Amino acid sequence: MPYKQIEYSQISQSTSNESPIIFTTELGNTILEIQGDLILPEFEPSILDDDPEIANKYLKISNRTFIKIGKLEIDEISKKATLYIGTSQRLLGDIKSINPPLALLKFPNDKGETDQNIKLIDVIKNKIIFSGRPLPIM
Template identity: 30%
Template sequence: MPSVPLHPPNKSSTVLDTTNDNNPLPPLLRTPSGLAILELQGTINFPTTTPNDDVDMDTQTEEENTKTKIIETELGKIMFPDYSDLDPESTKWMKRVYLYAGRYQRMTGEVKKLAKPLAVIQRRPITKMQDENGTGGGNGGQDELEIVDVIKYKIIFASRPEPVGLETIAERS
């Protein structure tokens, strides 16, 4: 049975640096306590676009290696109205979370602890030193994995969106 080495998180590379162009992971959802899973009850209808359309909310990028277009659509803005930097140990912020979807809708949710935590893993980058010594690739260029972070919470939005005005969103920003 094939096996792949799995390493603990690397302290020198900040895993949460999703702005790095070489990081293959999508930007993950960050809460005051770490990464979280977003759980929505229902369907999200994204705007349909053709390659010639220019939509303000969409960002089109082209990957260099594959020459495929990736269209990113901003889903909304998540806010934790009860979180306080003065008391980071408090869990009061977990009771109420807002997701502002688009310009006129707000969903209210809460943060729940997962029964079993999930590990986010990624392919481990091989450093030049490991590559030269032949220690980075395992057996004949075998991939190695490392743990990026452990997800312990999920944010649940179980109710329907409620209408809000633009000024409500501006007040929260």
């Protein structure tokens, strides 16, 4: 059976490398668990730079476009989180530990290259669970 090595050098460098794209808290990378569906656009808008109202809903970094789904506030002391979606809804959540933790792995993109290692990106130890219905913002 074929196998690949897992390369973990990137995880040890991530604490010393300051990336402008990634920010960390004491929780590190975290899984968001939402009960329900997020309705997202099917296509990237072509007029992203022209219309400020549309541009506020997206984030463009290099050649990739990301959708802003809301604002996340984390209270690490009380282990609570609030996710504001748009201007009318908020979700209340709890921060829970994952036991055993999960590994975030990056597999090589090119299927022809068999000598590339699998990269261990991070170990995920927490998740935020939003189990209730959205509450209105007053």
